[in-house]
Amino acid sequence: MEGERPRSENPAMTFDEVSMERSKSFVKALQELKNLRPQLYSAAEYCEKSYLHSEQKQMVLDNLKDYAVRALVNAVDHLGTVAYKLTDLLDQQTLEVTTTGVKISCINQQLLTCQTYIEKEGLRQQQLLAIIPRHHKHYVLPNSVSKKVHFSPHVQADTRQNHFQARSRLQPSASPASKTLSWHLSSETKPTIKGSISTLESSEESKSSGGSSAAFQLLDKDDSTVSKPSGTAYASSGIQPSSGGMQSFGVPRKEAVDGSKHLGGFRSFDNPRRDIVRTPVPFRSKSVLSAFFVKQKASRLSAGSVS
Amino acid sequence: MARAGGISNAVNVGIAVQADWENREFISHISLNIRRLFDFLLQFEATTKTKLASLNEKLDTLERRLELLEVQVGTATANPSLFNT
Numbered sequence: 001m002e003g004e005r006p007r008s009e010n011p012a013m014t015f016d017e018v019s020m021e022r023s024k025s026f027v028k029a030l031q032e033l034k035n036l037r038p039q040l041y042s043a044a045e046y047c048e049k050s051y052l053h054s055e056q057k058q059m060v061l062d063n064l065k066d067y068a069v070r071a072l073v074n075a076v077d078h079l080g081t082v083a084y085k086l087t088d089l090l091d092q093q094t095l096e097v098t099t100t101g102v103k104i105s106c107i108n109q110q111l112l113t114c115q116t117y118i119e120k121e122g123l124r125q126q127q128l129l130a131i132i133p134r135h136h137k138h139y140v141l142p143n144s145v146s147k148k149v150h151f152s153p154h155v156q157a158d159t160r161q162n163h164f165q166a167r168s169r170l171q172p173s174a175s176p177a178s179k180t181l182s183w184h185l186s187s188e189t190k191p192t193i194k195g196s197i198s199t200l201e202s203s204e205e206s207k208s209s210g211g212s213s214a215a216f217q218l219l220d221k222d223d224s225t226v227s228k229p230s231g232t233a234y235a236s237s238g239i240q241p242s243s244g245g246m247q248s249f250g251v252p253r254k255e256a257v258d259g260s261k262h263l264g265g266f267r268s269f270d271n272p273r274r275d276i277v278r279t280p281v282p283f284r285s286k287s288v289l290s291a292f293f294v295k296q297k298a299s300r301l302s303a304g305s306v307s
Numbered sequence: 308m309a310r311a312g313g314i315s316n317a318v319n320v321g322i323a324v325q326a327d328w329e330n331r332e333f334i335s336h337i338s339l340n341i342r343r344l345f346d347f348l349l350q351f352e353a354t355t356k357t358k359l360a361s362l363n364e365k366l367d368t369l370e371r372r373l374e375l376l377e378v379q380v381g382t383a384t385a386n387p388s389l390f391n392t
Contacts, residue, residue, distance in 0.1 A: 061330075068337055076344060083351050090358045097365045104372050111379055 019092060026085035033078040040071055 047067070051060045 065333055072337065072340055072344075076340075079344065079348065086355060087358075090355065090362065094358070094362055094365075097362060097369065101365065101369055101372075104369060104376065107376055108372065111376065111383075114383070 022085065022089055022092060026082070026089055029078065029081045029085050033075075033082050036071075036075055036078060040075075043067060043071065 047060065047064045051057055051064070054060050
């Protein structure tokens, strides 16, 4: 075919030049097909005039038949060329579109990879920053005033831990031992949260008050037990006593009694090898302090009556 | 003489009829081929329309995907801090 000649003659042509050649040949073939129409019309008029004015009509008729056959063959040839070139052009364009689609898919895949990487990096950074506190349950049973009762299975018999262990107190006659069981929560996270209190100083203060059994006591029906907080160790961060009303007692009481004292360190009961962490006492409002003083006096009076 | 003339007339008529039939046959052949050419043109038109429609649809799809990629790349270039580790 004519379309294949330029490719064989110029093998070093680029893809764009080949596509241009194909387009040009198609346009040329289409132009030639369009030019066939006036040629056929002129030939038909000539044959009609010659058949009317000529004497040898049979010869004109024979020539007309031959010309009709050749014209038909020529028209079919031109139509075939145009159809072939148009089909070839469409296939070329379809191939280019498919190739472009593949390239766009590659770019899309690269972009999705970048997005996935960004999301993973973001999650990784967020996970590193997040600090999830872990809490452990810890039972503290009250006992005599001088004894240190500690029922936590994780507690070790270390002297350094004595500062942080809860000291048992005499139970008031109205409150049995079972009612004074308290949940003691210790956290393993670093002491970043303010408001931590040491156990040693608070336990000593509760000793002087005479009658407190644990730092956080369950809210019983008897309100007197609620007003007898004692110093027990609890973690600096994430401390959530079971008695909601007692949450503020430890800190203001500590500040009220010995605001200038430096808070002792504390450690988790599960990991006694950890270093002692000291945290400052937060400032509390006067109203809380005044309320605490009133309750402390009431506890002293009740302790004096028991003894 | 009259019989010879009559026979010649019959022969001429026969020849003329035969020539007429040949001409008709030739015309029928030509017309048949032209109709076949016309059918080919119709079929070629339908095929070319289908190919062009599919090509147009592919191009529309590519245009939309390119627009989406353009927006995504624009968003990414607008926030270069995302790529800083």
